[in-house]
Amino acid sequence: MTTITAAVAREHHAPLTLEQLELDAPRANEARVRMVATGICHTDAIVRDGVYPSPLPAVLGHEGAGIVEEVGADVTTVVPGDHVVLSAAYCTHCLERRAGRMAYCENLFAEAFGGRRHDGSTSLTTSSGESISSHFFGQSTFATHANVVESSIIKVDPAAPLEVLAPLGCGMQTGAGSILNDLRPPAGSSIAVSGAGAVGLAAVMAARVIGCTTIVAVDLHDSRLELARELGATHTVKAGSDSTLDELMAASDGRGLDYILVTTAIPSVLTNAAQALAIRGTLALVGAGAPGTETTFETGASLVKGWTFKTIIQGSSVPQQFIPRLVAPWEQGRFPFDKLVKTYKLDDINTAFADSASGATVKPVVVF
Structure with missing residues (x-):
């Protein structure tokens, strides 16, 4: 002992x-x-x-x-x-x-x-x-x-x-891996990250590394939105506002976002995020909610958009491979x-x- x-x-x-x-x-x-x-x-x-x-x-x-x-x-x-x-x-x-x-x-x-x-x-x-x-x-x-x-x-x-x-x-691996391992947005695509905590900001940095040209950070805290700008966000949106959806659509020139990553399992956030997706867009959840938490999505307009909802655990990574891969871009100042x-x-x-x-x-x- x-x-x-x-x-x-x-x-x-x-x-x-x-x-x-x-x-x-x-x-x-x-x-x-x-x-x-x-x-x-x-x-x-x-x-x-x-x-x-x-x-x-x-x-x-x-x-x-x-x-x-x-x-x-x-x-x-x-x-x-x-x-x-x-x-x-x-x-x-x-x-x-x-x-x-x-x-x-x-x-x-x-x-x-x-x-x-x-x-x-x-x-x-x-x-x-x-x-x-x-x-x-x-x-x-x-x-x-x-x-x-x-x-x-x-x-x-x-x-x-x-x-x-x-x-x-855990946290950095989850955020970065969700972008680099799972969603894999093509260069020039648009993405919003809801929640600019450790997981969300890791996703923002990864989105910049992979070549997204519209990167929207959404959060309640002004200080975190400022940090998101420093780390690669091209747009920031204050969460909880009546204009949040309008601002997300404006950031994507009205067509909606190709990808949205939600780091909190708040049902209303997921419901609203789905409305901000582009046609064939993808909404991904990495936040853990209380067991039994449910979310509703509208089915009429959703059907013709052909969008995808998915959950991601741990950035879909193999830690023994992925974590060493994150060290090099950190040493280069890119992460x-x-x-x-x-x-x-x-x-x-x-x-x-x-x-x-x-x-x-x-x-x-x-x-x-």
Whole structure:
């Protein structure tokens, strides 16, 4: 057993508590990783608050970056000393995984939200023997150390700063991958991104990289719209206004947008976005809503537009391939996602959550 410090979610809608926990030895398919940094993602907040079910008490966190200290007997992709970024775990046997569609693993909920290993054990306990849920997205990185399943591990260039790379594990990967891996808009096409948080702004940057010439950012916060302009948006639209739809249509010269990516699962936003699509346009959702949330679309005019609605998970990426691909454009200044980051100490993790919720910080990153 190794004693570590972790931020524990014990109750829904309650602050995380810093505690000393016992971390067991890594299993054959795991690596012990010393955390250097971890991003805070909206998914951490909705699990803390019980929107998505995952057993508490738990150590959450799923955008980790650190250094491998020890590897299990079956681990072949990393060795002690390697610098790694951590992403969502996936199983090793379902049909989707075998087809290379890791983001759509048939066992996603068990791998990400189960809080246990496959044998039912957890890697974390208190000194009194209380079990604490671990392996959140295969990681549980709100801690100084974690035993991480190999499918979550991506080896990266040791010259790149880990405190910068940490957000690539989920939010940046989701936004950029939705554009580069899934939607793949042709050069010269038009796109709107609804929600200029970390995911949305990653999509804005990716849309510029891929060659979209009309890039519209939609958000409630003026500061985020200003940042979107800096990162590549050609137009900005204030969300929640009676004129939002008119402004979206104006940005596309009245024909509608070829693509719209929605990063929040608010039904009214999706309904309105569909109206702003061009003929044969595509509306994509990456935001997670509460289970049972429903959205309605008008069918008359929609039918003759021939538009598509789709959902995207994790940018439809294979993390071990895609995350290293994002490092090079960052180093070249073409994907400056570090402009979204504000760092916090572990002691201030609850402040980081609050700043994310209020919009004060786009992407909080805890640096150990």
